[in-house]
Amino acid sequence: MKLLMLSWEYPPRIVGGLARHVYWLSKALAQRGVEVTVITLDYPETPGLEQGRNLKIVRVASHGFTSSDFASWVHQFNLNMIEAALEEEDVSLIHAHDWLTATAGITLKHLLRKPLIATIHSTERGRRRGVLHDPLQRHIHEVEWWLAYESWRVIVCSNYMKSELMRFLGVPEDKISVIPNGINPFEVKLQLDVRRVKRRYAEDWEKVVLFVGRMVYEKGPHVFVDAALSLLSRRQDVKFVLVGEGPMRKSLMDKVYRSGFWHKFYFTGFVEDIELYELYEVCDVASGVIGRLLLVA
Amino acid sequence: MWCELLILAVTWHIDGTIGSLVREDSKELANRGYDVAVLHPWHDDVSVREGGVMYRHVAITIKDNINIVTSVMAALGDFARAMSELFHERYDPSHVKLIISYEWTGSLLGSLAKKFLGRPLITSIYSVESMRSNEKSLLSLNIHGLEMRFLHYSDLIVARSGEAYARVLAEYRVPNDKAKMALSSRDMASIVMEVLESP
Numbered sequence: 001m002k003l004l005m006l007s008w009e010y011p012p013r014i015v016g017g018l019a020r021h022v023y024w025l026s027k028a029l030a031q032r033g034v035e036v037t038v039i040t041l042d043y044p045e046t047p048g049l050e051q052g053r054n055l056k057i058v059r060v061a062s063h064g065f066t067s068s069d070f071a072s073w074v075h076q077f078n079l080n081m082i083e084a085a086l087e088e089e090d091v092s093l094i095h096a097h098d099w100l101t102a103t104a105g106i107t108l109k110h111l112l113r114k115p116l117i118a119t120i121h122s123t124e125r126g127r128r129r130g131v132l133h134d135p136l137q138r139h140i141h142e143v144e145w146w147l148a149y150e151s152w153r154v155i156v157c158s159n160y161m162k163s164e165l166m167r168f169l170g171v172p173e174d175k176i177s178v179i180p181n182g183i184n185p186f187e188v189k190l191q192l193d194v195r196r197v198k199r200r201y202a203e204d205w206e207k208v209v210l211f212v213g214r215m216v217y218e219k220g221p222h223v224f225v226d227a228a229l230s231l232l233s234r235r236q237d238v239k240f241v242l243v244g245e246g247p248m249r250k251s252l253m254d255k256v257y258r259s260g261f262w263h264k265f266y267f268t269g270f271v272e273d274i275e276l277y278e279l280y281e282v283c284d285v286a287s288g289v290i291g292r293l294l295l296v297a
Numbered sequence: 298m299w300c301e302l303l304i305l306a307v308t309w310h311i312d313g314t315i316g317s318l319v320r321e322d323s324k325e326l327a328n329r330g331y332d333v334a335v336l337h338p339w340h341d342d343v344s345v346r347e348g349g350v351m352y353r354h355v356a357i358t359i360k361d362n363i364n365i366v367t368s369v370m371a372a373l374g375d376f377a378r379a380m381s382e383l384f385h386e387r388y389d390p391s392h393v394k395l396i397i398s399y400e401w402t403g404s405l406l407g408s409l410a411k412k413f414l415g416r417p418l419i420t421s422i423y424s425v426e427s428m429r430s431n432e433k434s435l436l437s438l439n440i441h442g443l444e445m446r447f448l449h450y451s452d453l454i455v456a457r458s459g460e461a462y463a464r465v466l467a468e469y470r471v472p473n474d475k476a477k478m479a480l481s482s483r484d485m486a487s488i489v490m491e492v493l494e495s496p
Contacts, residue, residue, distance in 0.1 A: 065446065066435065068364060068438070071367045075371060079405075079409075082373070103370065107373045108377075110378040111377045111409075138361035139359065142358075146374070
């Protein structure tokens, strides 16, 4: 069985959680004997073709063409993905991740006459709090609908996303499979001096609360910051570390600065995996994909 | 019944000046004994035969678009669906001898057909972006870039006017031996026949 997997990010090109998701999924499938070809975008100083046991990574050009807008850029690199995919022989199944590879996934489904499945990690309507404001957002929404419609099955990572697909894209319930994102406890075995690492961020008497995620609305960094400021008004023995990049980062930093609690926060931006694992080790509370979890914690 | 010799024409425009060229060229080729199938956008997904030419309508799914580039590129899946049906139920893909595309919009879709079928692609160019717009907007640059890409991906460019011919050579650096000019559908059909008869 040969699986063609389409994803716009794959390590070392990491934009959000999708790269890690596709990396571990493709690796696990290859270990189970499935022949996997991942078609993804290029990255500086990374080979265009990597061939391992049952796992082939093909990186196509993400640049070298003018794009008038984000959607045009996405469709153009999809065309490069289609061209690369048509070089593959005996494909049994196509797996597209998010609308960013929908054009390639749908086109290949019809040209190769092979089944298409999709994982939809989030929806445009969800990202925009239910309201589509401009032509780009409406375009993306429509492409997401089409991807779900053309797919034989749609995978989501939570029951919340399942309900979003049913409400926003009209996907029938029995077409959706919920497969939560996993963790890999064997990925890294750290030999850490916890106290030494912790002292990079906090005093010994302080607790460390960690947020990891892109600084975008749907990840809830604003909820995290609001909760943190509320907590700091009652107790001072806490430090908050926010890992991740995104358009909300600057406004949240400004908010923290204006609150007078700026010395209680670290906005690290993007960090390497090793530093992230260290932070997971030393923190007292971690907030992952959904910032709202902090409130529960 | 499957025909022996098929020319596949791909166009984004079926009305107006380009649409007239598509219809006239196809009719001329049909009169010379070729079976011509034309893929073009429409509101349904059916086939209609007119004057020896088969028009395969392609229903377009994505209606909310930002500009012409996203409209055409988002329709790749629709054209793939139409080709899939055409070559699964009506024609043996090995019988396709040639693909003709019209303008950059058609050549974008025609390039997909070329890659899929492995047949030569002729692109008919009535006008290039610099003839249509004086702007230096991002969209205009985007279209110019796509024209550059697909003109070079085509095996032969047939300009439909003297100005288009001159610009294809000068602005897009298409080599002389890869560009021809056809001022009528009769000229176009003769060029097509030449290509089909060449070894």
